[in-house]
Amino acid sequence: MSRSSFLKGAIWLTIATFISKVLGSAFRIPLQNIAGDEVLGIFTAVYPVYMSVLIITVAGIPLAISKLISTARGEGRTDDIYFIYRTATILGLVFGVVSFALMFTFAETIAMQLGGPLVTYSVMVVSLALIFAPYMAVYRGFFQGFEDMMPTAISQVLEQLVRVLLILVAAVYLTAQAYSIDIVAGGVMIGSAVGVVLALIYLKIIFAKSKLLPKKRAAYNWSQFKRWSKRILIVSLPICFGALTMALLNVVDSLTVPRQLGAMGHTSEEITRLYGIYGRGQALVQVAVVFASALILPLIPAITKALTEQRQADASALMTKATTFTHLTSWPVAAGMTAVTIPMNVVLFGDALGSEVIFVLSISALFTSFTVLSTGMLQGANRERAAAVIVLIFSIVKVVLNLLLVTRLGVLGAAVSTLVTYIFITIVNLFVLYRTISYAWLKRSHVVFAGASLVMAGVLGLLHWFVVNEEWSRGVMALYLTGAIVLGAVIFVGLVLALKGIDRSLLQSLPVVSKFVAKERT
Template sequence: MSKGFLNGAIIISVATLVSKILGSVFRIPLQNIAGNEVFGIFSLVYPVYMAVLILSVAGIPLAISKLISEARVNGDERQIRDIFVTASILGASFGLISFIVIYVLSEPIAELLGGSYATLSIIVVSATLLVAPYMAVYRGFFQGYDDMNPTAISQVLEQFVRVTMILVIAYVLVAQGYSEEIVAAGVMIGSILGALCSLIYLRWIFLRSTIKPISSEPYKFQTFRTWAKKILALSLPICVGALAMALLNFIDSITVPQQLQAIGYRELAIADLFGIYGRGTALVQIAVVFSSALILPLIPLITGSLAKGEIDQTRSMIEKALKFTHMFSWPAAMGLFALTLPINFGFFGDYEGNPVIAIVHFSALFTSFTVLTTGILQGMNKSKQAAWIVTIGAALKVILNIVLIRNFGLIGVAWSTLIVYVLVSVLNISWMYKGIPFKVWARSHTVFAVSSLIMALVIVAPTFFMDPMNWSRGFALGYVVIMVMVGALVYGVLILALKGLGKEELQSLPVVGKYFRSTVEEQ
């Protein structure tokens, strides 16, 4: 394993973590600035765009980076030029076609999302598809040269510009008294500007670089056909893992409004309710980001290890990935669950939907395992099995949304989310075990679960002796901040006391690991 590979994996992991946190946290001020209706419209429309974007983009950077890397080994400059040009044509074509399809179908899609109030937002955000797929080609090109910096910087730049512009536009439009539909459409412009800034940055780096592909050979249609097949063959399976969460969110956007309409809700009332549901998913994204970022460098290693026939090493990687996900996902889910009341009031200004948000918060545990295990299945070359499992989960999500929402209202979608992520996690782990038997549940997992439960009881206990309904927002936010620190301290002490981690694992932890290393050296 090369030092360059590890450095690249760490750079991408950190950039992904930062950009995802930005992409999750901004939802809180957006709801505060624009209200539940605008937040609900955003939460309804954005998963539709993300699903289409992933289908258009997801696998292209990794596919062309792999092909360019192979061409570099052979020293074939013409192949590198052909791969880059073909990928550029594919990216631009997919983006244009996707935009046209969504634009033409914007009104029917809006009706599926609950009403015409979403039409303008759909049209505006779909314009991002004219930029994003082409931008992804440049990321893949630099990755093919083992240079992860342009991808990392462009990811953070895109998200920073997007989030900043969304909040600025929301503030300006709300201050000027525009309707919810106009405000929701306006904030979607942030996505276009973010992708455009990222593309400009990548293009600028590309033009200044010394690795621009050059060839005197003419580029022909047959060349396009040959490389297009190879790029698509590599990129399409990659979409499966990326689509897991996006697909389930997309299903919510389509089915929840329809079922809320069926039980009597109309137009903006639907957006308002979906905004309440979106409060829970906003923070769940952060919990998932931490778990996925921690294991991201391990996934490509699993593929390489299996290719060399190193089964024991692969088993060790899987068990380590599961262990660290248990370690971070249990406290994240239990902490969010325990602090639902002060989080809801402190961040969003009221106590609406507490039971719904609490269930969604707890589902963070299984959402993390769904993302992790789907990635591991891909690393184990079981993309088809992962695709079938995601399909089964999607079908069940549709059925449960219909049945549970009609019988129990909005809380039904929260229960369906929890049930589906539990099922997908179990099925993924079952297929992983069939491929390579491993220790599914270890003593350390019990330590993490029990420690998280005790931690949750500690941080929620004060609310039994106080009345949160009489708190100010400032007090609620202060309570959350203090209890997060208390919870982290309690959890850390418990897993150390119960020996949930070994010495080597303690030393390998980010940030705090150096303190354990220095302690060992002193001894």
């Protein structure tokens, strides 16, 4: 495959990842509207635990398989391609069955740690997806090993689209039938399993048509399994551990916040409702962070390649560019969300409950984006262990902060602990990065982006103070919110252009805009 074809596939994979992550985050808003804060609270508590188990069983498999197959192809070892495939499928099936069995068997125990018996059905249902997810990951890795990114891209979007549609359909039906909260929450989780199954079926069909698996095959035996399973695990486990550390922060909330709310005397129903209010802010932050992380996704793997080829200057330039992109996107999003917190809460969720929680978490969106960025760059710079240790340490810090703050401030305390934790992770990550590779972590353009965002937030904040009436209907709030977003965008873009925060080199780095900039120069 040509280099241009490979890059095209990488771009499609980036777009698909962005779409799937947006779908996977934004659907929580209509879910809350349909089923209420209680169901959203159960979902918010269960899903990080499911994702952690999923990461343990899946995270490193596609990349490990793709690297091993790519190497075997380059060296003409066709038999090894078959051995890698067979070994990976066995590992995927074993990981899937074992992880499902553990999560399903201990569903009640897990549920009691996440808020009470209302969570049990959700844990049991979502565990079904674990049977198929590792096996599906094998096929994604196989195609990537042949530099074909399209099957992975399409399967990602298919999985998330089916999952989201079924979640919302189940929520509408079960709520209309007046089922209890635990039944509704358990029912919406079936979307995760069905989405994975349909994505697996699609990949199996494409795999059968591709005929990429060598026809002439050497005998496969126990010795080959031991050899290749060891090699797959050696490559995949560090990747898995690095990915898991980020999920730990959400798991900390799932395991500590409901327990602290229970210690304050809240009933199981009240805990799920309060945690659902907290989940409103988490949903919005995830959408904001998805945009920032997807924007720089193609740049992070390039850091590893540049360092491998001993091109330190190129690696530094890539890190500077990734940092600039994140400043450009995260500052206006975080600042804008804080300025329109109440209208946004009313329009998206139907009332102003928990607006102070959303306000604090909106600020944390800025530092969450930089945590995602800096953790990825540490992994790209071959500092996976350092990245993992940092997040593990601050996961413990977050546990302590939750224990101290939730009993005093309720779910607002959890939001404050999230903000403080991500601030410290960002600071430490950037310090370690700068000690690893010297790069421009602070430029004039970054200050321009931050300043323009703060001015925008100030103007929108004053407008809210003098204009907004919290008794407005949802429709009137929606009109105001639309106008505020347009005004905020005009202020931010106008200031950035006036202060020359974006130069031609930055525009040429953007996937679509670069074409127009290139034409302008000719």
